[in-house]
Amino acid sequence: VRATSEGTPVKAYAPSMGHLFLRRFQLVTQFRQAVETGQISVHYQPKVALPSRQVVGAEALVRWTHPEFGRVDPDEFVPAVEATGLVDVLTDFVMDRALERVRRWLDRGLRMSIAVNLSVRTLGDEDFPNRVSAALARHDVPSGLLTFELTESGVMADPERALPVLRRLHAIGVVLAVDDFGTGYSSLAYLRQLPVDEVKIDKSFVLGMGTDLGDMAVVRSIVELGHSLGLVVVAEGVEDDAARDQLVGMGCDVAQGYLISRPLSEDRFEAWLRARTVQVRGARDETVLTL
Numbered sequence: 408v409r410a411t412s413e414g415t416p417v418k419a420y421a422p423s424m425g426h427l428f429l430r431r432f433q434l435v436t437q438f439r440q441a442v443e444t445g446q447i448s449v450h451y452q453p454k455v456a457l458p459s460r461q462v463v464g465a466e467a468l469v470r471w472t473h474p475e476f477g478r479v480d481p482d483e484f485v486p487a488v489e490a491t492g493l494v495d496v497l498t499d500f501v502m503d504r505a506l507e508r509v510r511r512w513l514d515r516g517l518r519m520s521i522a523v524n525l526s527v528r529t530l531g532d533e534d535f536p537n538r539v540s541a542a543l544a545r546h547d548v549p550s551g552l553l554t555f556e557l558t559e560s561g562v563m564a565d566p567e568r569a570l571p572v573l574r575r576l577h578a579i580g581v582v583l584a585v586d587d588f589g590t591g592y593s594s595l596a597y598l599r600q601l602p603v604d605e606v607k608i609d610k611s612f613v614l615g616m617g618t619d620l621g622d623m624a625v626v627r628s629i630v631e632l633g634h635s636l637g638l639v640v641v642a643e644g645v646e647d648d649a650a651r652d653q654l655v656g657m658g659c660d661v662a663q664g665y666l667i668s669r670p671l672s673e674d675r676f677e678a679w680l681r682a683r684t685v686q687v688r689g690a691r692d693e694t695v696l697t698l
């Protein structure tokens with residue numbers, strides 16, 4: 408029996424485990440250089456208001472094109488990077504790219520928000536709110552156009568530790584969203600204690616809604632309770648018209664998923680936006696509408 412870096416005892420390695428361990432080790436040690444050499448990029452997935460289908464913003468999702476492994480999924484490398492001190496490098500990189508996008512949109516009359524995913528680690532970092540303020544000032548972006556998505560399990564892992572940072576972020580005026588809601592152990596009532604503005608229903612429930620009455624009931628109750636707590640309710644994993652129509656019927660506020668668009672590279676996202684931008688008569692700003 409040996410111990411991993413986290414101190415968890417594990418059985419001796421089978422060859423495949425050794426392989427995975429080596430790959431994880433490589434990802435962690437190569438991450439900083441990967442950022443510096445342009446292997447890390449940010450993709451964007453639109454969020455649309457229901458029922459209008461107006462694009463209200465996008466979520467920034469990190470991508471790694473590794474010279475040896477090819478495209479590495481964030482589900483694999485984000486947890487590896489989180490286990491080290493390098494998560495700051497990741498968060499700051501994505502936030503900087505994301506705010507640069509918002510600034511460009513504003514410059515051409517598009518008022519859209521951007522959502523950045525935060526790691527649990529970052530919620531314990533007392534310097535983080537200062538870096539957020541500095542980044543907003545550097546890009547001259549109003550704080551209300553930046554959303555942070557925190558996973559339910561991340562906040563719940565250590566609420567005492569996360570709360571001071573959440574309060575300071577909220578005081579800056581950024582929007583706070585609880586991601587993957589419904590998968591953890593917390594109740595919506597608990598959310599009342601947190602300075603949270605938005606709740607994102609986990610995609611597993613939204614994907615299951617068409618075939619599973621239980622999933623449908625979970626989605627419906629998150630929408631209702633979310634609204635009764637004054638939260639904006641977002642559904643992720645909206646893949647077909649049937650799901651969207653059901654969500655409209657329930658009064659869900661915002662939808663995100665393959666039906667609207669997959670996450671797209673910066674260039675492809677800009678082209679996607681341009682193809683859908685309309686100038687509404689009399690309005691100062693432009694609007695992006697999806698079919």
Ligand code: C2E
Nearest residue numbers: 468469481482485501524525526644645646663664665670
């Ligand atoms: P998430 O924040 O819950 O992001 C949603 C995930 O669902 C994304 O996977 C997205 O591509 C996928 N998705 C979107 N629409 C659909 C759909 O209609 N159907 C299905 N089946 N999937 C859909 P992705 O990009 O692989 O990201 C996975 C997770 O990695 C994210 O989950 C987030 O927790 C984490 N992540 C991504 N970027 C960052 C980052 O910059 N920082 C941190 N800390 N975590 C990140």
Ligand code: MG
Nearest residue numbers: 480481482483
């Ligand atoms: Mg994935």
Ligand code: MG
Nearest residue numbers: 466524556586
């Ligand atoms: Mg997210």
Ligand code: MG
Nearest residue numbers: 586587609643
């Ligand atoms: Mg999610």
